[in-house]
Amino acid sequence: MMALPHAGGAQTESGMDSPIGLKATPPFSLHLTASHQTYYQREFGADRYDGGVYSRVLVIDDAPCLARVSAHGSPDAPGLRLELAGDGVSPQKRALAAREVARILSLDVSLGPFYEAVQNDPFLGEATRQMYGLHPPQTGSVYEALVMAIIGQQISGVAARSIRARVVRELGTPFVMEGQEHFAFPRPEALLQAGQEKLRSLGLSGRKVEYIQGIAGKALEGALEQQQISEMGNDEVVEALTSIRGVGQWTAQWVLLRALGRADAFPGGDLVLQRLIGEMYFGGRAVGEKEAVAFARERWAGYTGFATTYLFAYIRRRALQERGELVQGA
DNA sequence: AGCCAGGCTCTCG
């Protein structure tokens, strides 16, 4: 980029800077939060959680830098350490990166009121104690949440995972650090320049290619700016997003939850969510979208977003447990 | 082998 107006401190011009200490509102567990973000894999999309370190390539002022976060302390007294690597990481960029990491890991979110509200809930009460300190992690942007959601529409989680991984690896911006390759989430330009055949070869249907390229176009127009959308109310966001081709109620609610951190979002159209609610609260009977929404809004008023995060977390952990892969971590 | 999977749009009664 360009010369700095003033020298900031101990950082070098490039490479690794001195670590930044971050605070989180307790209880906070990096292990649970980052694991949830990566679906309990080492890598998922543009997120990585490996060896107790959460990492992701951030794009600050159009320049990529690798953020790595590790934890010390306990959920009730959490301490976090953020390391940034990249060319020309100025003090200003360090501050922006720290803010971005705090947003993605929902560091400032307080779980207390939610935990109190559901402590006697026969299912969620126990789930919150098992996953003590899980904050609802966020996507890198509204644009990223939309693209990821559309890839996942209708198909199974496993199928979606492999397509999402291909999209990020093939079209994402590479960033090499200590011999390891990381990828920033593909920029809108990359999705548009890729061409339909290329995107189809990654496993997307022709329809989804149109949707995703349409969204990339919206992003380039500046119609998906985080700042602007985060100032809208839920209904306003849903209306704006569902006017985009390929974005329905489920996807819009997903964005509210995953990109905007709305505590009262609820993707009631989600099959997995419907099945778990039916299993845990309706004696195994199938419930549809209307019933799931009515139930959740009444029972978890104001906390449906947290409830959704914990329900999904429960399902992901149970799937691992059934395969004997759940590793108990710090 | 065939059917379903963390939806959505388009088409047709």
Add this chain to the structure above:
DNA sequence: CGAGAGCATGGC
């Protein structure tokens, strides 16, 4: 309006 077809990959 409500219902149905079609879509891509991966797992059972």
